[in-house]
Amino acid sequence: MGRSCVTFAPGHISGYFKRIDGDSVQTTGSLGAGIVIDKGVTVRMQEADKINIKIGDGTADDWLIREVLTSLGVKADVRVTVGMPMGAGFGMSAAGLLAAYHAANCVFSLGLSAEEISKKAHAVEVAFGTGLGDAAAASGGGLVVRTRPGIAGVKLRLYPKDELWAVTFGSISTHDVITSEEKMHQVAAAFPGKEPATLAEFMENSASFTEKSGLLPPNLLPVLAACKEAGVPASMTMLGNGVFAVGSAAEKILQKFGEPVRLHVSSSGPVILEENHV
Numbered sequence: 001m002g003r004s005c006v007t008f009a010p011g012h013i014s015g016y017f018k019r020i021d022g023d024s025v026q027t028t029g030s031l032g033a034g035i036v037i038d039k040g041v042t043v044r045m046q047e048a049d050k051i052n053i054k055i056g057d058g059t060a061d062d063w064l065i066r067e068v069l070t071s072l073g074v075k076a077d078v079r080v081t082v083g084m085p086m087g088a089g090f091g092m093s094a095a096g097l098l099a100a101y102h103a104a105n106c107v108f109s110l111g112l113s114a115e116e117i118s119k120k121a122h123a124v125e126v127a128f129g130t131g132l133g134d135a136a137a138a139s140g141g142g143l144v145v146r147t148r149p150g151i152a153g154v155k156l157r158l159y160p161k162d163e164l165w166a167v168t169f170g171s172i173s174t175h176d177v178i179t180s181e182e183k184m185h186q187v188a189a190a191f192p193g194k195e196p197a198t199l200a201e202f203m204e205n206s207a208s209f210t211e212k213s214g215l216l217p218p219n220l221l222p223v224l225a226a227c228k229e230a231g232v233p234a235s236m237t238m239l240g241n242g243v244f245a246v247g248s249a250a251e252k253i254l255q256k257f258g259e260p261v262r263l264h265v266s267s268s269g270p271v272i273l274e275e276n277h278v
Ligand SMILES: Nc1ncnc2c1ncn2[C@@H]1O[C@H](COP(=O)(O)OP(=O)(O)O)[C@@H](O)[C@H]1O
Pocket: 041, 055, 060, 061, 062, 063, 064, 065, 080, 082, 085, 086, 087, 088, 089, 090, 091, 092, 093, 094, 095, 096, 097, 129, 130, 131, 172, 173, 174, 175, 239, 240
């Protein structure tokens, strides 16, 4: 049989962000704010003689999760279940990394602290350009305000109970956007001046950032306009071709454009769901 563990890590929707380049991967990342959501990535890991990874229905490339195993020098059978579409601004890469590092730590008794795991996930995100701030945010729960790059940069976590709705129309290459100097310049200029203290302020900051960021795909314009007309706070899922919106009235509006998914603010970060050490 061999030892096995099941872990879960939540996803994260960025509302707005600004890239910061430090002198190491740990001081490189982003500032900004976003929502850790109650959908994320589940990893089932069992020790094995060779690495075997299956993601979702098995069609996705396994390079990201393979990176976790090879960097730790371990071999395992891994099953990854992704709760939201990948590449669509739900921080599934950071969630996958956090869940996989926690699972490996559990299966192989590596003795890594939660902080060390977050640092490893953040390092992979920055090195491969799959994210800048998601690993820091999704290491805990809540609506997260980050004022410094890296995993120690979280200033505030709020836990509003409001329901959220999200609709996705496709992916955006996080790598191509965050490695474009021109795009990062415009994004930095769009960064809001005031830190949010409430969900409403976070949504206002996100909507104004989206408008000025130069990142808004034209197909999202009518979706955001319909939300605005109905008085529903809404913004773009950074970095994906999608919209997230607050409150129960959002469902009906988003239904006109796609298939909305109901989300809540996650109360926690990564968790171990099952541990089998026999
Ligand atoms: N949970 C996951 N498990 C395995 N691979 C993943 C996962 N999430 C993302 N990836 C890989 O990383 C690539 C980049 O993802 P990214 O755009 O950063 O996703 P997201 O916006 O969801 O964080 C994807 O195309 C996919 O190959």
